[in-house]
Amino acid sequence: VSTQSTGLTRMRRMKQPDELDSPDPGSSPESSPTVSPRATLNSLRDPLVPQQYLEQQVQESDRWLFAGLGSYQEIDLTHLVGEEDHHHSNVETGLINDQKAPVFKEEKTWFGRLFSSTPEDPEKKHSHEQLGEWTATAICANDITSSCFYVAGICAMRAKVWAPISLALVSLVLFLFRSIYGEVVTALPLNGGAYNALLNTTTKALAALAACLTLLSYTATAVVSAQTGVDYFHQVTDAVPTKLAVVGLLGFFALLNLLGISESSKFALVIFTVHMICLSVLVISTLQFAFRDKFSILNQNWHDYMKDTSAGDIAVQIFYGFCTAFLGISGFETSANFVEEQAPGVFVKTLRNMWAITSFFNPLLGLLTFCALTNKQIEELNDQSNEVSPILAAMGKAAVGDWLNNLISIDAAIVLSSAILTSYVGIGGLTKRLALDRCLPKILVQVNECRKTPHFIILGFFLICTSLYFIVNGNVEYLSGVYTVSFMCVMALFAFSNLILKYKRSRLPRQVRSTWWGSLLAIACVIAGLIGNIIMEPTVLQYFCIYFGVTVLLVQLMFLRTSILKIFYFFLKNSQTRIGNTLKSFVVRQIRDINQVRMVFFTKDASLGTMNKAVLYVRQNEQTSCLTFVHVFEGALPQQLQENVRVLDLAYPKLKIDLIGVKGKFNPSTVERLSEMLQVPPNFMFIACPGNHFPVQLSELGGVRLITH
Numbered sequence: 001v002s003t004q005s006t007g008l009t010r011m012r013r014m015k016q017p018d019e020l021d022s023p024d025p026g027s028s029p030e031s032s033p034t035v036s037p038r039a040t041l042n043s044l045r046d047p048l049v050p051q052q053y054l055e056q057q058v059q060e061s062d063r064w065l066f067a068g069l070g071s072y073q074e075i076d077l078t079h080l081v082g083e084e085d086h087h088h089s090n091v092e093t094g095l096i097n098d099q100k101a102p103v104f105k106e107e108k109t110w111f112g113r114l115f116s117s118t119p120e121d122p123e124k125k126h127s128h129e130q131l132g133e134w135t136a137t138a139i140c141a142n143d144i145t146s147s148c149f150y151v152a153g154i155c156a157m158r159a160k161v162w163a164p165i166s167l168a169l170v171s172l173v174l175f176l177f178r179s180i181y182g183e184v185v186t187a188l189p190l191n192g193g194a195y196n197a198l199l200n201t202t203t204k205a206l207a208a209l210a211a212c213l214t215l216l217s218y219t220a221t222a223v224v225s226a227q228t229g230v231d232y233f234h235q236v237t238d239a240v241p242t243k244l245a246v247v248g249l250l251g252f253f254a255l256l257n258l259l260g261i262s263e264s265s266k267f268a269l270v271i272f273t274v275h276m277i278c279l280s281v282l283v284i285s286t287l288q289f290a291f292r293d294k295f296s297i298l299n300q301n302w303h304d305y306m307k308d309t310s311a312g313d314i315a316v317q318i319f320y321g322f323c324t325a326f327l328g329i330s331g332f333e334t335s336a337n338f339v340e341e342q343a344p345g346v347f348v349k350t351l352r353n354m355w356a357i358t359s360f361f362n363p364l365l366g367l368l369t370f371c372a373l374t375n376k377q378i379e380e381l382n383d384q385s386n387e388v389s390p391i392l393a394a395m396g397k398a399a400v401g402d403w404l405n406n407l408i409s410i411d412a413a414i415v416l417s418s419a420i421l422t423s424y425v426g427i428g429g430l431t432k433r434l435a436l437d438r439c440l441p442k443i444l445v446q447v448n449e450c451r452k453t454p455h456f457i458i459l460g461f462f463l464i465c466t467s468l469y470f471i472v473n474g475n476v477e478y479l480s481g482v483y484t485v486s487f488m489c490v491m492a493l494f495a496f497s498n499l500i501l502k503y504k505r506s507r508l509p510r511q512v513r514s515t516w517w518g519s520l521l522a523i524a525c526v527i528a529g530l531i532g533n534i535i536m537e538p539t540v541l542q543y544f545c546i547y548f549g550v551t552v553l554l555v556q557l558m559f560l561r562t563s564i565l566k567i568f569y570f571f572l573k574n575s576q577t578r579i580g581n582t583l584k585s586f587v588v589r590q591i592r593d594i595n596q597v598r599m600v601f602f603t604k605d606a607s608l609g610t611m612n613k614a615v616l617y618v619r620q621n622e623q624t625s626c627l628t629f630v631h632v633f634e635g636a637l638p639q640q641l642q643e644n645v646r647v648l649d650l651a652y653p654k655l656k657i658d659l660i661g662v663k664g665k666f667n668p669s670t671v672e673r674l675s676e677m678l679q680v681p682p683n684f685m686f687i688a689c690p691g692n693h694f695p696v697q698l699s700e701l702g703g704v705r706l707i708t709h
Helices: 051-060 110-115 133-146 148-187 194-199 204-233 242-259 261-292 296-306 311-329 334-341 346-372 375-382 391-399 402-436 455-471 477-504 516-536 539-559 561-572 578-595 608-621 641-651 668-678
Strands: 072-076 598-602 626-633 656-663 685-688 705-708
Touching: 133 148, 133 204, 133 261, 133 334, 133 346, 133 402, 148 204, 148 296, 148 311, 148 334, 148 346, 148 375, 148 391, 148 402, 148 477, 148 516, 194 204, 194 402, 194 477, 204 242, 204 402, 204 455, 204 477, 204 539, 242 261, 242 402, 242 455, 261 346, 261 391, 261 402, 296 346, 296 375, 311 346, 311 477, 311 516, 334 346, 334 402, 346 375, 346 391, 375 391, 391 402, 402 455, 477 516, 477 539, 516 539, 539 561, 561 578, 598 608, 598 668, 608 626, 608 641, 608 685, 608 705, 626 641, 626 668, 641 656, 656 668, 668 685
Parallel strands: 072 656, 598 626, 598 685, 626 656, 685 705
Antiparallel strands: none
């Protein structure tokens, strides 16, 4: 490491606010000496920024809000060859001198330890077995294929004999989303789904809204799936009380996730295989029954329906069936939330498998419903007082007998219950990402020593689902509507993020590319389906707003914590009591703990406009007072780079802006080494959208974010 000690353009290391001889915010101004900021500013003169203006800026703000002036550091990583020298600690390997490096300071207060979000990612220390094609597919497909047990009956009621067409139309929409999800996730292969897509293309606040929708969707899915699975099981026996069975299911899958995702996926694969066998038996048996019956029931249903039906009624029924059929593809978004746990190339295959299975079974089961059951029988099944309409079980009974009725009921109970596993896996990947990005408390990403799984996330989700179930007293009807609206909003936001990705991040490499018209058509179809569902069940919107509002409030508290603390300090500012001074000092320490998290922006040149964009993004989206520009070069540092960074450092007094020049090549090893030296996780490192000749894949940078274009 070589640290420059001479040169006219070198930025000198300035005293930090803690080092200034100025009064503590908690002390009395009468008993503390006042210090002019001129002693600090004189050592960093800049002809572009008037000295008097800088002094005025510092004087008009509280001392503790002044972040300090930046420094310049040069690091030599030209000898960094690869991972084999990763643990060496000498000058030749390029490790930085700890005493001179601007490293991140670990929070020391309880508030900082709890709510900061710079823990070491447990996945970096403990590598887990990555999921293969069918184990990853099983986790998602158990959710998406379980929906046929309730969507078949509802769609048959609303679309009548046109239900197969409505289900087929939704399969075509899902084909569009197959390309949309494939493009976004292969371009940005990180956990988080819609949150990750919007985070790298828009603002963090909008991304957080998408995350809230996803969290709400997973919570409602787990509760509804547990209740519906138990209801199907009660078609066979009432041996277990409903509430005890629901809580037991939620606890059982929490235990599976505590054992680890690999073990959970194997269990999911067994369930998925048995489920596919049961559905195949049902389809074959019903087809045989229809051929023996010469499709007489289907013909009778058709003639009964067409007697009093107009062309307008047909269009409305197909549309309502189309809106309802979106329930049959819920769970398609899950794979994007744990893409980092999947082996390379697996994600696109999971999308293909889910689309193929859904497109085959859903329309076919919708047709076979009218081949085995009359219109009157379908209405009676949907009018039952049970929470579910056991229409597929009734098909099996009509086609073969009681044994197939019992088999389908047991299969439905198991598969609907295993959809809870999908919720646990999806919520785990998304919550971990939110905690690392400071949208949720960092304590959530802590792992247990035994299985290396995030126990706080798993147990917390179990408690939330259990308490929500008892709050609604087992009546999950409105939760089902909340789940539907949340899921469709997430789908629409994902398609929207795909459009933004095409516009702002068009140069990013990706394995799949969707068309502009395909993305626009997908958004239009989802919005139409969302409006249709709200028209059919207007009260759902009211419950959705309540649950969504609570979820947003919890996340927004993390974004507003410094503002809340500053408001608290404002009311204490003029207090001269002993308790008041103690509280003021406490508040200042908490704000400093939150704001000392360092952000890093890799700048490829001395463009003042690009660097100013980075500063504005950090100020608007991150809670920090420390920003470091890093320039990796092999020849010489750009002439204007230090000067431009100094201008920005002086222009933003509440943000300390450092500059680090790194001799070497920009590659994943360099990013990883700097992350370790500066103690900054990759998700707090930013770059502008790379060009077509970018030397590495974005996925190789370990989570570095895109913030400008």
